[in-house]
Amino acid sequence: MHPQSRSMIGDLVAACGSDPDGPCKYPRLAGAPEEGRFFSQFGTPVYVARATDRLRTVICNRFPCGVQGVTGEDTRALYNVPMPSGALPDPSDDGHLVVYDPLKSAAWEFFRATYSTTDDAWEAEGGIRWDLNGPGTDGAHEPGTAVGGGTPLLGTIVRPEEVREALRDGTGVIPHVLSGGYDSPRKDCYISPLVKTTDADDGRRWAIPEGAILQLDPDLDLDALDLTPGARVIARTLQVYGMVIRDDTGAFTVDVENVSVEDGAEPGRSGTWKRLGIGNESLRALRSEHFHVLAWPASQAHGTNCP
Numbered sequence: 001m002h003p004q005s006r007s008m009i010g011d012l013v014a015a016c017g018s019d020p021d022g023p024c025k026y027p028r029l030a031g032a033p034e035e036g037r038f039f040s041q042f043g044t045p046v047y048v049a050r051a052t053d054r055l056r057t058v059i060c061n062r063f064p065c066g067v068q069g070v071t072g073e074d075t076r077a078l079y080n081v082p083m084p085s086g087a088l089p090d091p092s093d094d095g096h097l098v099v100y101d102p103l104k105s106a107a108w109e110f111f112r113a114t115y116s117t118t119d120d121a122w123e124a125e126g127g128i129r130w131d132l133n134g135p136g137t138d139g140a141h142e143p144g145t146a147v148g149g150g151t152p153l154l155g156t157i158v159r160p161e162e163v164r165e166a167l168r169d170g171t172g173v174i175p176h177v178l179s180g181g182y183d184s185p186r187k188d189c190y191i192s193p194l195v196k197t198t199d200a201d202d203g204r205r206w207a208i209p210e211g212a213i214l215q216l217d218p219d220l221d222l223d224a225l226d227l228t229p230g231a232r233v234i235a236r237t238l239q240v241y242g243m244v245i246r247d248d249t250g251a252f253t254v255d256v257e258n259v260s261v262e263d264g265a266e267p268g269r270s271g272t273w274k275r276l277g278i279g280n281e282s283l284r285a286l287r288s289e290h291f292h293v294l295a296w297p298a299s300q301a302h303g304t305n306c307p
Contacts, residue, residue: 005293007206023251031258043258049082049101063126066144086264089113105132109146137193149195149210151246158256181249188305215242231282
């Protein structure tokens with residue numbers, strides 16, 4: 001545990017005001033169904049590429065795009081993206097979109113992706129291509145990211161198939177670290193290797209930096225809490241692997257795949273979370289005070305304002 005963990009968790013609890021059910025009092029599942037809404041927001045649609053998908057050039061119109069592990073490449077676009085027909089980005093300001101190609105062991109991740117029906121063309125404000133045989137992180141100062149800290153989306157979000165497999169195989173755990181954010185991380189500080197930069201801009205003394213890993217108290221008795229089997233899988237994963245703070249968000253969130261917009265590429269996909277009994281509020285029984293911040297080596301702290 002980080003020696004200032006208590007102070008940093010206190011900042012998390014207080015960041016969004018005093019309402020006991022406010023947006024920083026327990027983790028929301030960003031991208032899972034919200035009551036009264038068909039479309040979820042601030043999650044990450046994931047599309048699995050097929051051999052028949054048309055290869056696209058996605059223009060990077062604001063931030064440079066990059067290829068993980070490669071320097072000196074053309075950063076104005078990502079090329080040969082096997083974009084599935086009918087793919088839509090997340091219906092939020094972030095507009096995240098991921099294309100996963102298991103045959104090429106690659107994933108393309110985009111920030112504010114848009115498709116023009118007039119021009120039949122894709123653009124994005126930022127993005128990166130990941131080598132899925134690589135280390136799972138990107139070297140500092142290399143271009144390209146789809147989120148504030150540069151954390152890989154496909155490698156850290158919760159997908160329905162992972163929850164289903166954890167229930168089926170009896171482990172009850174998704175075998176990787178998760179990711180999310182809160183309002184707002186510490187400026188002028190980030191913790192590698194799960195982030196390579198930061199978009200945080202808050203000067204609060206004990207704000208948690210992007211790249212820090214939060215762990216749900218492993219001694220917390222999940223069986224005593226009101227959790228569905230699927231939600232228990234996510235909670236248990238937060239105890240075993242934790243979650244990395246990767247972004248500046250308006251609430252304490254754990255990011256999940258947003259299946260609500262995926263029907264155009266895979267009919268029937270939108271109901272996947274509801275069939276698993278998981279929604280935006282499924283972790284309501286977990287309070288922010290149940291988390292702590294893990295320590296990091298001094299060599300992994302970057303910036304002039306690290307705790």
